[in-house]
Amino acid sequence: MTMGGTDGVMRILMAAARYFPFAGGTETHIHEVGRRLVERGHVVSILTANPGGQLPEYEKIAGIDVIRVRSWPAGRDWHLAPGLKRAMTNLRPDIVHVQGYHTFFAPVAMWSAARSGIPFVLSFHSGGHSSPLRNSIRKIQAAALGPLVRQAELCIAVSQFEVSHFASAMGVPAERFRVLPNGANLKAELTNGDRSEDENLILSVGRLERYKGHHRAIDAMPRLLRLRPDVRLQIVGSGPYEPALRARIARRGLADRVSIRSIPPSNRGDMAALMAEARLFVLFSNYEAHPVAVLEALSLNKTVVVTSTSGLKEIADRGLARAVPLDARAAVIAAAMHEAISAQKPAAAVKLTTWDECAAELEAVYRRVLAERSTYAPMSLSCEAR
Numbered sequence: 298m299t300m301g302g303t304d305g306v307m308r309i310l311m312a313a314a315r316y317f318p319f320a321g322g323t324e325t326h327i328h329e330v331g332r333r334l335v336e337r338g339h340v341v342s343i344l345t346a347n348p349g350g351q352l353p354e355y356e357k358i359a360g361i362d363v364i365r366v367r368s369w370p371a372g373r374d375w376h377l378a379p380g381l382k383r384a385m386t387n388l389r390p391d392i393v394h395v396q397g398y399h400t401f402f403a404p405v406a407m408w409s410a411a412r413s414g415i416p417f418v419l420s421f422h423s424g425g426h427s428s429p430l431r432n433s434i435r436k437i438q439a440a441a442l443g444p445l446v447r448q449a450e451l452c453i454a455v456s457q458f459e460v461s462h463f464a465s466a467m468g469v470p471a472e473r474f475r476v477l478p479n480g481a482n483l484k485a486e487l488t489n490g491d492r493s494e495d496e497n498l499i500l501s502v503g504r505l506e507r508y509k510g511h512h513r514a515i516d517a518m519p520r521l522l523r524l525r526p527d528v529r530l531q532i533v534g535s536g537p538y539e540p541a542l543r544a545r546i547a548r549r550g551l552a553d554r555v556s557i558r559s560i561p562p563s564n565r566g567d568m569a570a571l572m573a574e575a576r577l578f579v580l581f582s583n584y585e586a587h588p589v590a591v592l593e594a595l596s597l598n599k600t601v602v603v604t605s606t607s608g609l610k611e612i613a614d615r616g617l618a619r620a621v622p623l624d625a626r627a628a629v630i631a632a633a634m635h636e637a638i639s640a641q642k643p644a645a646a647v648k649l650t651t652w653d654e655c656a657a658e659l660e661a662v663y664r665r666v667l668a669e670r671s672t673y674a675p676m677s678l679s680c681e682a683r
């Protein structure tokens with residue numbers, strides 16, 4: 298086994314409620330940094346939920362050991378997994394990285410690590426939710442999780458917005474946070490080099506949930522078509538809101554102008570090719586911390602329009618995207634999309650954090666945590682992965 302550095306190989310466990318084959322920004326983040334940490338010589342495992350026991354209990358994906366523990370209820374996103382602690386104890390990692398905070402999986406993972414004496418760090422990967430009830434109890438949930446979160450060696454935020462939000466909501470001092478943005482280097486996935494751009498293609502990418510705001514782009518299309526008759530909107534994602542979106546498209550007579558498709562999360566090449574073809578990328582979401590899809594669009598020098606809220610506002614404030622108010626009417630959104638398509642594109646894509654840089658930063662974080670805890674014994678070169 299190749300050593301990851303002079304300090305030896307680390308056994309890294311990432312605990313996350315969702316991972317491939319599920320799609321989303323958190324899943325992409327885990328996969329991209331996980332496989333790079335493997336390439337750097339470390340043993341990486343992902344401990345994740347298995348809703349209803351429908352997926353394989355074990356897989357190896359890109360060199361990563363994926364262990365799934367059954368979670369309940371099968372049809373909801375609560376991800377209560379009683380077998381998580383036992384699985385974590387059996388894996389005997391050097392460090393645990395809890396990825397995400399908003400299901401039952403995260404507090405059980407944090408509690409299990411603390412009870413087992415394993416140092417852990419936490420990345421929030423915060424997002425919105427389509428349920429008004431779930432959104433209304435988020436503050437209560439954050440306050441309740443505060444005592445567990447304060448046991449983390451470090452809290453990792455993907456944006457300054459997350460630092461401000463969770464430092465207050467969970468009573469964690471701001472100095473206990475480290476901002477580590479999501480990576481973006483989708484251009485490396487293009488197999489045929491530069492792609493010709495279709496000036497009439499607009500993409501809205503994200504899980505098909507109401508809070509993601511795909512319906513706002515649909516509602517703007519009739520007005521946008523008056524300004525640009527040849528424009529097309531393609532929504533890319535999967536999720537429970539798909540029937541409602543398709544019904545909305547039909548009601549507005551947009552079947553020939555708006556389409557919905559899904560790309561498997563592991564098929565980065567197809568996503569890169571589609572995004573390279575688009576002229577405009579939009580995300581009219583209610584809440585995003587630091588959306589991977591937006592960063593990937595920016596890495597391909599796409600013009601981006603977002604809602605002025607949460608981490609999206611932070612991106613717009615940096616001049617990387619145009620923004621519309623969260624409560625903007627369809628006419629305002631259509632005008633913003635028209636202006637964005639008509640505007641001259643920047644000469645080159647903006648410089649963003651790459652996934653290689655993100656993985657290197659995480660590796661340094663893990664080493665520092667283990668050094669400070671003085672619990673880290675380097676693995677021998679002859680040690681084999683589980």
